[in-house]
Amino acid sequence: MPPIPDQPSRVSVEERLFSLVLALIATEIGLTKADILSNVQGYRQRYAPGGDNASLERQFERDKDDIRELGIPLETVEPPDDPGSNHHLRYRIPKGLYDLPADVSFSAEELTLLKLASTVWREGSLSAESRRALTKLHSLGVDASDPVLGYSPSLRVREASFEPLSKAMDRGHVVSFLYLKPGEESPRRRRVAPQAVVLHDGRWHLFGRDTEADATRTFLLSRIVGPVVTVPGESFVPDGDGKGQEALRELDALWHAQVAEVTVRPGSDAAVRLSKRSSGNTDPAAVSAIALHYTDLNVLADELAGYGPEVLVRSPASLRDAVLTRLIGVRDAHTDPSSTDPSSTDPAGTDPAGTDPSSEGEPR
Amino acid sequence: MSALVMPGASDKLTFLLSLVPYLMDRDSISVTDVADHFGVAPQLVRDAVSLIAVSGVPGESRQYQHGDLFDIHWEEFETNDTIALTHLVAIDDSPRFSAREAAALIAGLQYLSSLPENADSEAIASLMAKLTRSASAAPTQVAVARTDSGTAITIIQSAVRDGVQVEFDYLNARGTQEKRRVDPWRVESVDRDWYLRGWCHLRGAIRTFRLDRMSDLQTTTLPTTPRPDDVVLPENLFEGSASDLDVVVELPISAVPLLADFSPQRAETDSGLPAEQVRLTVRVAHYHGLKRLVSGLAGVVTVVGPAEARKAVRDWAGAGVQAYDEAPDWATGDDNAPPVGGIR
Numbered sequence: 001m002p003p004i005p006d007q008p009s010r011v012s013v014e015e016r017l018f019s020l021v022l023a024l025i026a027t028e029i030g031l032t033k034a035d036i037l038s039n040v041q042g043y044r045q046r047y048a049p050g051g052d053n054a055s056l057e058r059q060f061e062r063d064k065d066d067i068r069e070l071g072i073p074l075e076t077v078e079p080p081d082d083p084g085s086n087h088h089l090r091y092r093i094p095k096g097l098y099d100l101p102a103d104v105s106f107s108a109e110e111l112t113l114l115k116l117a118s119t120v121w122r123e124g125s126l127s128a129e130s131r132r133a134l135t136k137l138h139s140l141g142v143d144a145s146d147p148v149l150g151y152s153p154s155l156r157v158r159e160a161s162f163e164p165l166s167k168a169m170d171r172g173h174v175v176s177f178l179y180l181k182p183g184e185e186s187p188r189r190r191r192v193a194p195q196a197v198v199l200h201d202g203r204w205h206l207f208g209r210d211t212e213a214d215a216t217r218t219f220l221l222s223r224i225v226g227p228v229v230t231v232p233g234e235s236f237v238p239d240g241d242g243k244g245q246e247a248l249r250e251l252d253a254l255w256h257a258q259v260a261e262v263t264v265r266p267g268s269d270a271a272v273r274l275s276k277r278s279s280g281n282t283d284p285a286a287v288s289a290i291a292l293h294y295t296d297l298n299v300l301a302d303e304l305a306g307y308g309p310e311v312l313v314r315s316p317a318s319l320r321d322a323v324l325t326r327l328i329g330v331r332d333a334h335t336d337p338s339s340t341d342p343s344s345t346d347p348a349g350t351d352p353a354g355t356d357p358s359s360e361g362e363p364r
Numbered sequence: 365m366s367a368l369v370m371p372g373a374s375d376k377l378t379f380l381l382s383l384v385p386y387l388m389d390r391d392s393i394s395v396t397d398v399a400d401h402f403g404v405a406p407q408l409v410r411d412a413v414s415l416i417a418v419s420g421v422p423g424e425s426r427q428y429q430h431g432d433l434f435d436i437h438w439e440e441f442e443t444n445d446t447i448a449l450t451h452l453v454a455i456d457d458s459p460r461f462s463a464r465e466a467a468a469l470i471a472g473l474q475y476l477s478s479l480p481e482n483a484d485s486e487a488i489a490s491l492m493a494k495l496t497r498s499a500s501a502a503p504t505q506v507a508v509a510r511t512d513s514g515t516a517i518t519i520i521q522s523a524v525r526d527g528v529q530v531e532f533d534y535l536n537a538r539g540t541q542e543k544r545r546v547d548p549w550r551v552e553s554v555d556r557d558w559y560l561r562g563w564c565h566l567r568g569a570i571r572t573f574r575l576d577r578m579s580d581l582q583t584t585t586l587p588t589t590p591r592p593d594d595v596v597l598p599e600n601l602f603e604g605s606a607s608d609l610d611v612v613v614e615l616p617i618s619a620v621p622l623l624a625d626f627s628p629q630r631a632e633t634d635s636g637l638p639a640e641q642v643r644l645t646v647r648v649a650h651y652h653g654l655k656r657l658v659s660g661l662a663g664v665v666t667v668v669g670p671a672e673a674r675k676a677v678r679d680w681a682g683a684g685v686q687a688y689d690e691a692p693d694w695a696t697g698d699d700n701a702p703p704v705g706g707i708r
Contacts, residue, residue: 071462244507306660
């Protein structure tokens, strides 16, 4: 007797997905697609026996992807007597691979730390991922202990390329994108097998194999212009573990090897802030000379130009030139062809009278 | 707070799969206790339990018969808002993390190792190993380098523990230096910048301070005033205020996220604008911050108006250029640097 379609298509998405997961965990030998569509809650209501179920099949394909995205090991089993047959493929979720390993447990202190770690991501996909991870952690029933000091740390990912790059990394897809190297006139298309995305010295970097140069390269995500697209038919096997740390070690080595010497105006914003990053002497009497390590000359040049007259680069000469070029560029971009002084309308000029701003932190 | 966002189907499924093993380990528990534990709204728990109670597997009969479904103590649930699972189906354990879920937590932990109490913590390393083992695939390679938060957090933390105020010299964004005494409430960060939020006794108001703009930070012996219940820390680090100034800037569309902190609004379109360029109105507290921001984004952001804002940027960059022409005393690097009177 066929099931009675009591409330056609009134089954919510989460009910259909939940029912599918339960059904696939409960089966040892797996269920065929026909089994699933005709029997599982959420599909069976819309199943037409002997009829056209194309849209329902597409629904099932999407559901499979969504379930796998959540880390649920949905497997495909080929029938031993009929290998290669799409028709008799079976689907299942092996319980041993679904369950959290029995010997893993978390203490109250660890849970506190993980809770804080999950709040680091305030926006974007990593925020949704860590929220779901936390829900799974809560199922273990451990209550977090209260930390002494209220911390609210956060990291942002503003580069649109982050998402497609990390997806491609998981799936082992080679990607291509336009990359604008500083000093080059126009961007060049690069093909990369992405291996890690790392945050170093405040910047997101892509670490991967440039398939044309056949060598490992590091890219700044902020210099990727335009969309990241997967190269059809080109894939690789991710080497997995350790690539992120390897990338960080390389960037660290670069950071240590490169030093800029700058002079700061005493008492200025630059003096107060840059002296805290100085690798050289921290003798307050000689606080005007500061040694700064860096990974990328152009990134540092951008930052130092922001300090205007408060910083003077002494070496290397390339950095000095880069900062000066920026300052000249900014000055000229803000100079009107008709050189009437606009400040004449407001003698107070650059210092608008105002109440104390509620935030004295300033975003930058 | 942030847990109360409206969840999507993936979030709801994760919740359902997580709720079952949690309830299984408890004979009976109230809806509100579950909601507190998971940090969700009680109604979300009720909805989930109502769904679980009628869910199950097709079973031998393929009819979802009684024994193939979860069951709960209905009367307890309906009259006392209390949950007791009485029959289980298919699952009895917590699900593993996905590669990306584990990666998000691992990268978050790497960032937390910048905090002094976690600096050399084996706890972090062992936690990351556990997460890796608990994921259904190798965690996505997203890594975060340690940032140096300096000694300031340690000092602030000891002040919080002892319930005393902290004191420091603070150079604000306008270039004014003042001695501040603050009741420390919370340490926040955005990327590699760290902030203290608390009650500023000088201003008599909640204030946010950058740790890297503090000098001579010390704990005092003055006790902190208890934080009144009606004082709530605003969620945003950078609150706009009525005295903010509107500035119109031009930049490539791709660079718009760089100005996300300045509540950018589309300015009236300019027909003469090159493709890929956009004009935005941003709000700044004063031009001192603006000139630094724009000079640090050379070749990307240009101020269109008002004229005073353009002038502030021009003068700032111009003074920078001039500094290279003149190489002032303080830049020659000799040892007798001028006293700290030279603040402008």
